[in-house]
Amino acid sequence: MEKFNFRFVDDPKNRNVGLTLEEINTLKEKIGLRFPKAYIDYLLKAGKNSNVFNVETNSSELQRIQKGLRAELDALNLLQNEEILCIKKNFETYYFFNLSENKGTPTLYILSEICINENWNVFQKRITTGQGENFVNFINGLAEKIYGKMVKQYLKNIPLYIIAIPIAIVFSVLAGLMILTEKIWRKN
Template sequence: MEKFNFRFVDDPKNQNVGLTFEEIDALKEKMGLRFPKAYIDYLLNAGKNSNLFNVETNSNELQKIQKELRLELNLLNVFQNEEILCIKKNFEAYYFFNLSENKGKPTLYILSEICINENWNAFQKRITKGEGEDFVTFINRLAEREYGITITQHLKNIPLHIIALPIAIVFIVVAGVMILIEKIWGEN
């Protein structure tokens, strides 16, 4: 199976717990939908419990939110003939994939109500893409926001630090010289 570069965080207080292949296959069969490979990989690693983004794995609840989302999409007249997979409902936000895109790393879409005026009395339903271009990027940004950047990401920033250090030194020297000149002129 293809591996995706999810950033799974080892949090002793809140461990990721995955589903088995059998549990995923039973879920797919009950839903009557195919699951994107990236999503299957996520379920294997964090389907029962995720320390970042818990998804719905109860087939009855999934079918219910799937129908609710379909009604909402029909009202908005979007994704009419598209096969969708709703993976989570959080308050009034639906997280879903457009399976018709047929991508290995699917885009995560979010349908939610957005306030459209400053008085908070008018709302509009909108579909946005999850942070990043695909589901893997979305999960990794959540991990970065919750747990900070990794050592690898710090190492990738070393060239930037190497370039910034001489510029900072020059700036400090110039500022010091300017302050010194100002003091000398101020005394005369």
């Protein structure tokens, strides 16, 4: 199976628990939809419990939210001929993939109400993409928000720091020389 670069955090108080391949296949059969490869990889690692983003894995509940999302999309005349996989509903917000795009690392779409005026009194249902657009980046962005940056994210900036230090020294020396020459000119 293809590897995806999900950032899974080892949190002893809130561990990630995955589903088995058999459980995933049963779930796919019961709801009658295929799952993107990245989503299957995610379910294997954090399908039962995720310390970042829990998804729905109860087949009857998944079918119910699928129908709810389809009704919302049809009412808005959106994605009517597209195959949709809704993975989570949180209040009136739906998280879903457009399976018709046929991507290994799918875009995560979010259908929610968004304020469309300055007074916060007019809302409209709209589809947006998840942070980072694709599902892997969305999960990694949530992990960063909750658990902070990883050490390797800091380490990958080391070449930038190495380049920036001499430049900063040169600018400091130039600024010091300018201040010194200005003081000398004032005394004379």
